[in-house]
Amino acid sequence: MISLEHVTKSYTVGVPAVKDLNLQIEKGEFVFVVGNSGSGKSTLLKLLIKELEPTEGRIVVNGQELNTMKRKQIPKFRRGIGFVYQDFRLLKDRNVYENIAFAQRVIQTPGKQIKRRVPAMLSMIGLAEKYRSFPKELSGGEQQRVALARALVNDPNILLADEPTGNLDPKNSWDIMKLLEEVNETGTTVVVVTHNREIVNAMKKRVVALDDGAIISDEKKGVYENEN
Amino acid sequence: MKISTIGYSVKQGIKNIFRNKMFSLASVATMGACIFLLGIFFCIVVNFQNMVKQAETGVSVSVYFVKGINQERISEIGDLIRKRVEVSECRFVSAEEAWSDFQKDYFKGNEDLAAGLEDDNPLADSEHYEIFLSDVSMQNSLVIYLQSLEGVRQVNKSEMVADTLSNFNVLIGYVSIGIIGILLAVSVFLISNTVIVGIAVRKEEIAIMKLIGATDVFIRAPFVVEGILIGLVGSGIPLILLHILYNEVVEFIEGRFSTLTIQFLTFLPSSYVFSKLIPMSLAIGLGIGFLGSFFTLRKHLKV
Numbered sequence: 001m002i003s004l005e006h007v008t009k010s011y012t013v014g015v016p017a018v019k020d021l022n023l024q025i026e027k028g029e030f031v032f033v034v035g036n037s038g039s040g041k042s043t044l045l046k047l048l049i050k051e052l053e054p055t056e057g058r059i060v061v062n063g064q065e066l067n068t069m070k071r072k073q074i075p076k077f078r079r080g081i082g083f084v085y086q087d088f089r090l091l092k093d094r095n096v097y098e099n100i101a102f103a104q105r106v107i108q109t110p111g112k113q114i115k116r117r118v119p120a121m122l123s124m125i126g127l128a129e130k131y132r133s134f135p136k137e138l139s140g141g142e143q144q145r146v147a148l149a150r151a152l153v154n155d156p157n158i159l160l161a162d163e164p165t166g167n168l169d170p171k172n173s174w175d176i177m178k179l180l181e182e183v184n185e186t187g188t189t190v191v192v193v194t195h196n197r198e199i200v201n202a203m204k205k206r207v208v209a210l211d212d213g214a215i216i217s218d219e220k221k222g223v224y225e226n227e228n
Numbered sequence: 229m230k231i232s233t234i235g236y237s238v239k240q241g242i243k244n245i246f247r248n249k250m251f252s253l254a255s256v257a258t259m260g261a262c263i264f265l266l267g268i269f270f271c272i273v274v275n276f277q278n279m280v281k282q283a284e285t286g287v288s289v290s291v292y293f294v295k296g297i298n299q300e301r302i303s304e305i306g307d308l309i310r311k312r313v314e315v316s317e318c319r320f321v322s323a324e325e326a327w328s329d330f331q332k333d334y335f336k337g338n339e340d341l342a343a344g345l346e347d348d349n350p351l352a353d354s355e356h357y358e359i360f361l362s363d364v365s366m367q368n369s370l371v372i373y374l375q376s377l378e379g380v381r382q383v384n385k386s387e388m389v390a391d392t393l394s395n396f397n398v399l400i401g402y403v404s405i406g407i408i409g410i411l412l413a414v415s416v417f418l419i420s421n422t423v424i425v426g427i428a429v430r431k432e433e434i435a436i437m438k439l440i441g442a443t444d445v446f447i448r449a450p451f452v453v454e455g456i457l458i459g460l461v462g463s464g465i466p467l468i469l470l471h472i473l474y475n476e477v478v479e480f481i482e483g484r485f486s487t488l489t490i491q492f493l494t495f496l497p498s499s500y501v502f503s504k505l506i507p508m509s510l511a512i513g514l515g516i517g518f519l520g521s522f523f524t525l526r527k528h529l530k531v
Contacts, residue, residue: 079441106442108233
């Protein structure tokens with residue numbers, strides 16, 4: 001599903017953000033990527049959605065080789081991936097329904113299908129009642145749930161989450177993690193970048209730890225140990 | 229692109245205009261100011277050209293014949309002249325008419341002085357064709373042609389007037405192209421700047437669209453719709469103002485300077501001026517709105 005072979009990314013000459021990464025993630029896996037700030041976690045996610053080009057190495061996502069992918073092919077490729085940000089990135093001038101529907105409109109889904117799919121997503125995240133609310137009227141947890149619904153509404157094979165609980169209190173953090181686990185149980189590959197030691201240790205999933213741009217550990221049912 | 233997507237793009241384009249009221253207003257004002265200036269300039273130029281054209285119609289060439297020429301040859305020469313494209317009118321003036329016109333011009337108020345010459349026309353050999361041109365710049369080529377015709381004795385032309393009017397017309401043409409070019413360049417620059425600001429405001433929205441998997445066409449479409457609408461509104465408003473202004477100014481000048489308006493200042497009717505200005509301005513507004521947004525977006529959409 002996701003394959004990185006000897007991937008290096010340097011923003012400036014001689015200073016790699018990630019170096020010589022080798023990583024295989026299978027279909028349906030749930031993987032935590034942990035590490036200190038500046039360890040290369042976010043760079044890794046950006047490489048996976050082709051927001052960044054690797055300086056060296058080969059990346060294959062969803063069966064598609066990103067190194068040789070043409071600019072024209074990027075939109076279609078990204079439709080197979082859902083993305084959740086720490087700061088939610090909802091459109092402030094659109095309500096909950098419109099924010100979720102937006103993701104479907106962008107890929108030109110027929111209107112009838114949008115009208116069926118969006119309410120289903122709203123029920124899944126437990127915000128059916130608040131479909132007319134604007135982001136500023138929602139709590140952080142609710143906003144992240146909307147962002148999650150937006151990422152999932154197009155049925156992606158892979159869900160990438162960059163610090164999804166970074167701005168949330170423990171209760172909301174757990175709610176989001178439970179949702180991500182439910183999503184994973186339906187067969188979606190989930191990759192979560194996080195700092196949340198408690199959640200990582202409690203969920204007993206695969207943990208890939210990065211330090212200074214390199215993988216320092218990769219364990220199935222691992223724990224988040226290295227924090228300094 | 230699907231029809232529903234086109235509908236969505238149009239809807240979003242309209243929504244964007246209202247979401248960013250200040251930017252939209254700035255763009256409309258910019259476009260409006262440029263089209264307004266362009267319109268004023270256009271009105272002045274077309275009227276000026278019309279006045280020069282009117283003056284040109286007074287420029288004539290006279291063709292005199294050799295002694296003893298028969299009437300049949302005179303008619304043939306007349307037919308040949310009328311076939312020329314640069315000739316707008318060709319009138320035969322007999323010796324009697326020439327003498328009568330001369331008397332009117334030179335013995336005005338002293339008609340008795342000409343009475344002694346009543347039976348002896350001093351302009352007996354002055355029958356000629358008086359030719360008016362549709363384009364005075366072609367006077368020289370016509371004169372060369374006329375001089376080559378058999379039976380033609382002399383060709384009189386008003387070289388200085390023709391040259392002056394012709395040069396003046398060329399000058400107006402160059403000045404028009406220059407000023408219109410500058411105004412268009414300013415419009416494109418300003419519209420492009422407002423689109424850049426609009427993109428900066430919606431940079432996050434564009435980034436989200438790109439990451440969700442929107443194509444460039446899909447992202448661009450609402451901006452282009454917005455640009456086109458701003459262009460059309462920005463050119464429509466000054467057209468209304470210009471129409472009102474044009475009629476008022478023409479009415480004022482015709483009332484205030486009535487003597488001049490009979491002789492020199494003949495204004496074109498607003499229906500004629502605006503039949504040219506409306507499609508031109510709307511096309512410019514639409515074109516600048518489209519090109520300004522399209523190319524600016526292409527440059528700034530590499531997310």
